[in-house]
Amino acid sequence: MQTQMLEKDAHRAKFKVSVPAEAVTDTYERVLRELARQVRVPGFRPGKAPRGVIEARVGKDAVAQEVRDALVRLHLPQAVRELSLTPIAQRVHAHEPVEGEAYSFEVDVELYPEVTLPELSEIVIDTEKPPLTEEMVQEAIENLQRQHATLIPVERPAEAGDHLVLELAGGEEGSTLPVDLDAVSPAFAEQLYGKAIGDEVEVTLDQPDENEAGEDAELEAARAADTSEEPAAVDAETDANTGAGSNEGAATPPTLRVVIKDIKAKELPERGDEFAQTLGFATWAEVEARVRESLAAQLEQEAFSAQREEFTEKLTLESNPHVPQSLKERRKAVLLQNLARDLEGRGLSMQAYLEKLDQEEKRAEFEAELEEAAENAVKRDLVLEKLLETRGTRLSDAEFEAALAFMAQQQGSTPAKLRQELGEQGLANYRFLLTRDKAVRESLRELLGADADAETAPETAVSVTSSGAAEDASSESVQ
Structure with a gap:
C-alpha cells in the first residue's frame, strides 16, 4: 500500500491510497470465500460452492462492491496512521476494483483542530468569595x-x-x-x-x-x-x-x-x-x-x-x-x-x-x-x-x-x-x-x-x- 497527500491545510486534507494488484486479488479471494460460507446454494454444502456459482448467485457487481468495501476498511485506517492524521469526518471516493489490477481510492477528511492554550498564569480570576455575614x-x-x-x-x-x-x-x-x-x-x-x-x-x-x-x-x-x-x-x-x-x-x-x-x-x-x-x-x-x-x-x-x-x-x-x-x-x-x-x-x-x-x-x-x-x-x-x-x-x-x-x-x-x-x-x-x-x-x-x-x-x-x-x-x- 502507498499513500500520497494531495491537499492539506489546517482543517482539511485529501489523500490517495494505492493498493497493489496482488492485494486486490487476495481480497477478491477472501471475499468470495466468505460469501461461499454465507450464501446458501442448493446442492452444495456451505463453503463448497464453486466461485462461478457464487458470482452468478450474488452478482459480479455485488461481489465487486464487497471487495471495494473490504479494501477501504483494511487500508484506510493504515493510511490515516501513516499520514499522522486525526480525522473527525471523512468522505471516501472509491470505484469498483478489477481483479488482478492495481486499485486506488481518494479520501477527503475534516481534521481534528489544533488547540493552542494561553499562558494559564496570565488568566485573571475576578470572582471572590463573599464574606460570611x-x-x-x-x-x-x-x-x-x-x-x-x-x-x-x-x-x-x-x-x-x-x-x-x-x-x-x-x-x-x-x-x-x-x-x-x-x-x-x-x-x-x-x-x-x-x-x-x-x-x-x-x-x-x-x-x-x-x-x-x-x-x-x-x-x-x-x-x-x-x-x-x-x-x-x-x-x-x-x-x-x-x-x-x-x-x-x-x-x-x-x-x-x-x-x-x-x-x-x-x-x-x-x-x-x-x-x-x-x-x-x-x-x-x-x-x-x-x-x-x-x-x-x-x-x-x-x-x-x-x-x-x-x-x-x-x-x-x-x-x-x-x-x-x-x-x-x-x-x-x-x-x-x-x-x-x-x-x-x-x-x-x-x-x-x-x-x-x-x-x-x-x-x-x-x-x-x-x-x-x-x-x-x-x-x-x-x-x-x-x-x-x-x-x-x-x-x-x-x-x-x-x-x-x-x-x-x-x-x-x-x-x-x-x-x-x-x-x-x-x-x-x-x-x-x-x-x-x-x-x-x-x-x-x-x-x-x-x-x-x-x-x-x-x-x-x-x-x-x-x-x-x-x-x-x-x-x-x-x-
Whole structure:
C-alpha cells in the first residue's frame, strides 16, 4: 500500500491510497470465500460452492462492491496512521476494483483542530468569595428552628410559614398532600395565603427552572454514549443555559383544584442548650459554631464553582479554537434532543414548539441561538480536552468509584445499578468527564495558589453534573 497527500491545510486534507494488484486479488479471494460460507446454494454444502456459482448467485457487481468495501476498511485506517492524521469526518471516493489490477481510492477528511492554550498564569480570576455575614448565620439558624418546629393547629386563614394539608378536589378520600409554605416557591405559597380550612382553591403548579432542567445532563450523555459509536460531546453547564431551550412556546402551566383540610402554625424551639441537645450537641454555642463552619464551607464551594466557570470561559475565549462543521452539527443534534425531551416533560411536542416559533416569526432567532450555543459548547470541549491532554491528569479507580457511589446516592440507586444503566462505553465516557473536570479544578487551584487536594468528595463526584452526566455533561470527548 502507498499513500500520497494531495491537499492539506489546517482543517482539511485529501489523500490517495494505492493498493497493489496482488492485494486486490487476495481480497477478491477472501471475499468470495466468505460469501461461499454465507450464501446458501442448493446442492452444495456451505463453503463448497464453486466461485462461478457464487458470482452468478450474488452478482459480479455485488461481489465487486464487497471487495471495494473490504479494501477501504483494511487500508484506510493504515493510511490515516501513516499520514499522522486525526480525522473527525471523512468522505471516501472509491470505484469498483478489477481483479488482478492495481486499485486506488481518494479520501477527503475534516481534521481534528489544533488547540493552542494561553499562558494559564496570565488568566485573571475576578470572582471572590463573599464574606460570611451575621445575617447569613441568623437566617440559617432560623431555618434550623423552622425545620424542628412543633406544629400547632390554628383556626384562622393560612399565613406565611404555616403547614397545610391539602386534598385533591374530587379525588379519593384520603388523597392528601402536606405543604410547608416555607418550603415552596413564593408564587405557589401566595395562592394559599388567606385561605381557610374547607376552602377549595385552584393552584397553578410551578414550572421547572430551565437552569435546573439540565441537572443530570452529563449522566444522560454518559448513558447515551453507550448506544453510539462515539461520545456525543455534551457539556452540561453550556447546554443548560442555551437559548435553544428557552421558554418561548412552552406549554401552559398545569393547575390543580385542592381543598384545604388542615392549617397548623409553627412553634419554633427556643435557642439554647436544650434545643442543642435535641440536635446532638451539648451546648448552643456548639450549634452556632457548626452553623458558621457549614456556611463558610458552602460559601467556599460556591465561590470556587463560580471561579471555575470564569476560568473555563476565559480559557475558551483566549484559546478560540476553530470549530469543525461536523462537530457543530453533532452538538446541534444533541441540543435538539435535549430540548425535545424537556418539551415532552412539559406536554409539548417539538413540532408544536417549532410551529409556534414560526407563528411568532421567531424561528430564525431560534436557529441562530442554536448555532451559537453549539459552537460555544464545542469550543469549550475542545479547550478543556486540550487542557486535560496538556496536564496529563489521571483519575484513580478510588476517585471514580467514589463519584459513582455519590451519583448513585443522588439518583436513589446503587453503584451496581448505575453501572448497568451506563454500560461499558457510558462508564468510560463518564470517567472522561470526571477526569476532565479534575484537570480544570487542579489548574484553577494552582492559579489561585490553593491546595489542589483541598476539596471535598461530593465536589469531586458532582462537579460534572449541573447537567450534565450526565454534562453537561454536555459534555465527553468531542472525537
